[in-house]
Amino acid sequence: MGRIQLKDVTKSFGDVEVIPPLNLTIEDGEFTVFVGPSGCGKSTLLRLIAGLEDITSGAIEIDGADATDVPPAKRGLAMVFQSYALYPHMSVRKNIAFPLRMAKMDQAEIDRRVDGAASVLNLTDYLDRRPGQLSGGQRQRVAIGRAIVREPAAFLFDEPLSNLDAALRVGMRLEISELHKRLATTMIYVTHDQVEAMTMADKIVVLRAGNIEQVGSPLELYKAPRNTFVAGFIGSPKMNLIEGAEAAKHDAHTIGIRPEHITVSATEGVWSGRVGVAEHLGSDTFFHVHDTGLAETITVRADGEVGFNHGDRIHLTPRSDVIHKFDAAGLRIT
Amino acid sequence: MATQHSRSAARLMMAPAVVLLLGWMLVPLIMTLYFSFRNYFPLRPDRVPGWAGFDNYVRFFTSSAFWPSVQTTLVIVGGVLVITVVLGILLAMLLDQPMWGQGVVRILVIAPFFVMPTVSALVWKNMFMDPVNGLLAHLWRFFGAEPVSWLSEVPTASIVMIVSWQWLPFATLILLTAIQSLDSEQLEAAAMDGAPKLKQFWYIILPHLSRAITIVILIQTIFLLSIFAEIFVTTGGAFGTRTLTYLIFQRVLESQNVGLGSAGGVYAIILANIVAIFLMRIVGKNLDA
Numbered sequence A: 001m002g003r004i005q006l007k008d009v010t011k012s013f014g015d016v017e018v019i020p021p022l023n024l025t026i027e028d029g030e031f032t033v034f035v036g037p038s039g040c041g042k043s044t045l046l047r048l049i050a051g052l053e054d055i056t057s058g059a060i061e062i063d064g065a066d067a068t069d070v071p072p073a074k075r076g077l078a079m080v081f082q083s084y085a086l087y088p089h090m091s092v093r094k095n096i097a098f099p100l101r102m103a104k105m106d107q108a109e110i111d112r113r114v115d116g117a118a119s120v121l122n123l124t125d126y127l128d129r130r131p132g133q134l135s136g137g138q139r140q141r142v143a144i145g146r147a148i149v150r151e152p153a154a155f156l157f158d159e160p161l162s163n164l165d166a167a168l169r170v171g172m173r174l175e176i177s178e179l180h181k182r183l184a185t186t187m188i189y190v191t192h193d194q195v196e197a198m199t200m201a202d203k204i205v206v207l208r209a210g211n212i213e214q215v216g217s218p219l220e221l222y223k224a225p226r227n228t229f230v231a232g233f234i235g236s237p238k239m240n241l242i243e244g245a246e247a248a249k250h251d252a253h254t255i256g257i258r259p260e261h262i263t264v265s266a267t268e269g270v271w272s273g274r275v276g277v278a279e280h281l282g283s284d285t286f287f288h289v290h291d292t293g294l295a296e297t298i299t300v301r302a303d304g305e306v307g308f309n310h311g312d313r314i315h316l317t318p319r320s321d322v323i324h325k326f327d328a329a330g331l332r333i334t
Numbered sequence B: 001m002a003t004q005h006s007r008s009a010a011r012l013m014m015a016p017a018v019v020l021l022l023g024w025m026l027v028p029l030i031m032t033l034y035f036s037f038r039n040y041f042p043l044r045p046d047r048v049p050g051w052a053g054f055d056n057y058v059r060f061f062t063s064s065a066f067w068p069s070v071q072t073t074l075v076i077v078g079g080v081l082v083i084t085v086v087l088g089i090l091l092a093m094l095l096d097q098p099m100w101g102q103g104v105v106r107i108l109v110i111a112p113f114f115v116m117p118t119v120s121a122l123v124w125k126n127m128f129m130d131p132v133n134g135l136l137a138h139l140w141r142f143f144g145a146e147p148v149s150w151l152s153e154v155p156t157a158s159i160v161m162i163v164s165w166q167w168l169p170f171a172t173l174i175l176l177t178a179i180q181s182l183d184s185e186q187l188e189a190a191a192m193d194g195a196p197k198l199k200q201f202w203y204i205i206l207p208h209l210s211r212a213i214t215i216v217i218l219i220q221t222i223f224l225l226s227i228f229a230e231i232f233v234t235t236g237g238a239f240g241t242r243t244l245t246y247l248i249f250q251r252v253l254e255s256q257n258v259g260l261g262s263a264g265g266v267y268a269i270i271l272a273n274i275v276a277i278f279l280m281r282i283v284g285k286n287l288d289a
């Protein structure tokens, strides 16, 4: 079980209010991802849930029981730190066994669980090594192993993959998703990586300066961003936000159109401009189009085969059914 | 760039320093060895100088003062090490806590290290431990107890106390820097793993400090084996506070027997090496890896 509820939680460091009153419910078994720009309070929120920071006001409930004043050890949560925070002087086996030893579990059960976790995480060959003798990905798995042996009510991950190289990150992303499917335990995952958020989450929480901007499934956020901030934050490359006369045609202050919802042509289109940088990814090409009279730059996604060069004239046609409209306050108009 | 040429140039440049250091160490050592085999009484014309063979060694070793002095040396060194390391760890953890006036407090804690041994021992002897006017005597009387005559009733413990006071700042300073280098996320991880404060100390902080503790122990041992001023100005070696170093001093200066003292010096070197070997066996492994 692991249903976590935050009720009017606030957090201030001295005079600075980092988290204004915030309400959030994380259902049992859900994979929730916190995203937001750097410094928006993601880590702070996670640490509040973990109990590593005291909340300034409000309440935290875990499985319906008030956990506001419960110390971290008693909350039944396990955390994977960005720096992994492995114990350098202990072998991998001792690292993974540490929470069990602290719980005074008997040795046979400890061995059984550690061996189980090690085989799940492909660590069996490394159990006698020290963390210093492992690669980044292996350390990451040890940190996860240390978290799973306790069978916690929920896992908290703070940017666990940000220290890994791109290939390893893809692999670990899949492994964590796999783990979540198998254990069906609540997981809260902090990241600022778009792809991680979209691919792993059941529910994404978008934060800005401690405020929740929107909560929803990845597709909800993609299809119906509640405001221009979420619209610009979710999706890669970023949504094009256009103001002025073009927006007024749609009875909106701002309109948003995603790069993948614009078709390009050499001869005809609604808008036209000049190609700036063209990023060829093989499967796709991203064109940064200037001088359209709409915005500084319009980003467009096209097939990998489409060949425009720097300075070429290009014509653009937005798909009219997926134009997002926002009012002057930046809120979505439905 | 370690080319053949730069390496030989480096050797050439280092040579004067190496020669100087070697001379610096070897000359006194060889002189000590030489005198230890001589009958040599510079201020006593009635005694004839000459070769003594192993006489000095036998006499020093079989004298009734020898084993007690070795024992006193070890008790003082051991006592000071235990006190400075234990209190040093506690103080270092205390000073690591964020508090008001941290900078000033840290400097104050280090201050005793700047006081010369002779001065601090005199201050302790006259201002704290004096059975009539000392601060401790007043304290005892305040509680209605009979003042302790520290330096004659518990002389070894008193000296351990004085020397510990002097060396505590050193231990604290080294251990404080070590504690500051501990990644706080490790403690947080331990807290989440269900370790209460005491276990966090035992399983995380103490292992993290092991290397610093080793360094404190090794460095202090080197200096503590040769403490002298503190004994000289307090008990003058009386009441069973005569360490090996002090015994040698008495043989050379009070009995004017340089040969006998030199033989004692060689025993002191041997004792220091035995202690060093034991220490390296016990704590030295913390220094690798």
Ligand SMILES: Nc1ncnc2c1ncn2[C@@H]1O[C@H](COP(=O)(O)OP(=O)(O)OP(=O)(O)O)[C@@H](O)[C@H]1O
Pocket: A013, A018, A036, A037, A038, A039, A040, A041, A042, A043, A044, A045, A192
């Ligand atoms: N101990 C602290 N004392 C004072 N301010 C703090 C403290 N910890 C965090 N803050 C402030 O709180 C805000 C949120 O920090 P937090 O670490 O939660 O950001 P984040 O969203 O995790 O950012 P990132 O993506 O860069 O990790 C920041 O403005 C930070 O400066």
Ligand SMILES: [Mg+2]
Pocket: A042, A043, A044
């Ligand atoms: Mg963070």
